[in-house]
Every structure is written in structure tokens, then in C-alpha cells.
Amino acid sequence: MIAEVDKDTCIGCGACPEFCPEVFKMDDDGLATAYTNPVPSDVEDTAKEAEEGCPVDAITVN
Numbered sequence: 001m002i003a004e005v006d007k008d009t010c011i012g013c014g015a016c017p018e019f020c021p022e023v024f025k026m027d028d029d030g031l032a033t034a035y036t037n038p039v040p041s042d043v044e045d046t047a048k049e050a051e052e053g054c055p056v057d058a059i060t061v062n
């Protein structure tokens with residue numbers, strides 16, 4: 001699985017690192033980034049939760 005954050009869509013709400021800090025973190029620009037790819041199998045579920053929890057649908061995990 002590969003996680004991606006569309007920075008043009010992210011509003012920097014900060015939810016995704018709360019759901020899955022192993023994969024998502026906030027960058028210096030105040031927007032999220034997916035810094036662990038491929039997504040480790042033991043955190044695939046929480047990465048998907050982050051995808052579903054993003055209020056602006058900026059995350060793809062496939």
C-alpha cells in the first residue's frame with residue numbers, strides 16, 4: 001500500500017498524524033506528508049482510517 005497526501009487539498013487540520021503517526025506527519029509548511037512508504041502492513045488499518053478521516057479527502061491509501 002502507498003499513502004499519498006495531496007498538498008493542494010490538505011488544509012493542515014492535523015488529523016492524519018493523530019490517526020496514524022507511523023505514516024503521516026506535519027511538514028514545516030504546515031501541511032501533512034506521508035513519510036513512510038510503502039505503508040507497513042501492521043499500520044495499514046490506521047492509515048486507511050486517516051484516509052477516511054481527512055475532512056477534505058486529501059489522502060489516498062491504495
Ligand code: F3S
Nearest residue numbers: 010011014016032054
Ligand atoms: Fe491535511 Fe487531511 Fe491530514 S487536511 S493534515 S491531509 S487529515
